[in-house]
Amino acid sequence: MHDVIIIGAGPAGLSTAFWCDELGLDTLVLEQSEQVGGQLHRVYNPINNYLGLKASNGEELLAQFTAEVDSADFDLWTQTSISSVDLMAKRVSLASGEELQSIALVIATGVRQRELGVPGEKEFAGKGMIESGARDRELFAGQDVCVVGGGDAAVENALLLAEVCPTVTLVHRGKKLRARPEFRERLQSQHCITVFTESVLTRIMGGERIEAVEIQRKQGLKPFQLAVRGVLIRIGVEPNAELFREQLETDPGGYVVVNSQQETNVPMVFAIGDVSNPVAPTISGATGAGATAAKVIASRLNAK
Numbered sequence: 001m002h003d004v005i006i007i008g009a010g011p012a013g014l015s016t017a018f019w020c021d022e023l024g025l026d027t028l029v030l031e032q033s034e035q036v037g038g039q040l041h042r043v044y045n046p047i048n049n050y051l052g053l054k055a056s057n058g059e060e061l062l063a064q065f066t067a068e069v070d071s072a073d074f075d076l077w078t079q080t081s082i083s084s085v086d087l088m089a090k091r092v093s094l095a096s097g098e099e100l101q102s103i104a105l106v107i108a109t110g111v112r113q114r115e116l117g118v119p120g121e122k123e124f125a126g127k128g129m130i131e132s133g134a135r136d137r138e139l140f141a142g143q144d145v146c147v148v149g150g151g152d153a154a155v156e157n158a159l160l161l162a163e164v165c166p167t168v169t170l171v172h173r174g175k176k177l178r179a180r181p182e183f184r185e186r187l188q189s190q191h192c193i194t195v196f197t198e199s200v201l202t203r204i205m206g207g208e209r210i211e212a213v214e215i216q217r218k219q220g221l222k223p224f225q226l227a228v229r230g231v232l233i234r235i236g237v238e239p240n241a242e243l244f245r246e247q248l249e250t251d252p253g254g255y256v257v258v259n260s261q262q263e264t265n266v267p268m269v270f271a272i273g274d275v276s277n278p279v280a281p282t283i284s285g286a287t288g289a290g291a292t293a294a295k296v297i298a299s300r301l302n303a304k
């Protein structure tokens, strides 16, 4: 029996574990990946907005987090696959058959990139699919590329790629781009970027690598093919909450609903970080929520 089981070891889960240790709680962290850090592994931009620490990318910030966390005394199991969770009973069943029990559960499972779900998207992973404009743009320098999405992430990536690519085609389903005004303004002055609104990318094609995409402009019009060598998709994220969704309250987007103490509608089950933050997901938000959950759990256990 543990005091606390934390599911997920991104910034939110690590922060909770760190605080739980400081507050004297017996803590176990379960992480499905080989490594801790969550989305930090995919942050290639400088992180200048985490007060007190600056880092040239997510890996560098993570190194600073883990240096602190390594000195803490909690159990961390990576590559751990959870088959089911009974939230009321605070029981976690692992794919290995092992059953774990705690007094409090903390859900810190974050979000994942939403997929487009079109033919070619999975097949061309590593063969022309661009993971990040910041990381991959030198690889795609001199090549025509396509970016899908209309928010900040899509437009920011299109702008980065436009610095090195002869053409960038931005395909957005909606009538207007949702990106912040500053990015939209910069788009106007980038003549190599073509924006197709009310359009969808319907297929990614090629041989060994991506050679073209199929785009459907406005409903009813015939799709056309565009020769490109790279495709980057940024159409938002979705919460990793499938394991719990049937047992607690979620919002229409599937995010876990919490109160000001980070507690869900199931007593002693907490949710922190991006999985419960559809509005303003940030590293500082995630670590702060982790601190809140740990302090609330400690005060409840100490009051017993």
Ligand SMILES: Cc1cc2nc3c(=O)[nH]c(=O)nc-3n(C[C@H](O)[C@H](O)[C@H](O)COP(=O)(O)OP(=O)(O)OC[C@H]3O[C@@H](n4cnc5c(N)ncnc54)[C@H](O)[C@@H]3O)c2cc1C
Pocket: 007, 008, 009, 010, 011, 012, 013, 030, 031, 032, 033, 035, 036, 037, 038, 039, 040, 042, 043, 044, 045, 046, 047, 048, 049, 050, 080, 082, 108, 109, 110, 111, 240, 243, 272, 273, 274, 275, 281, 282, 283, 284, 286
């Ligand atoms: C490209 C990019 C740039 C960003 N730039 C910034 C920035 O400059 N500043 C900023 O503040 N934020 C930035 N962010 C956002 C920031 O990275 C996130 O807000 C933060 O990582 C959220 O932390 P988290 O712990 O809630 O979730 P995550 O980082 O998503 O971590 C969740 C963890 O849970 C694990 N997990 C999921 N499901 C399970 C399961 N079933 N069992 C066990 N483990 C599970 C995952 O493997 C992962 O390790 C950026 C994000 C991206 C993608």
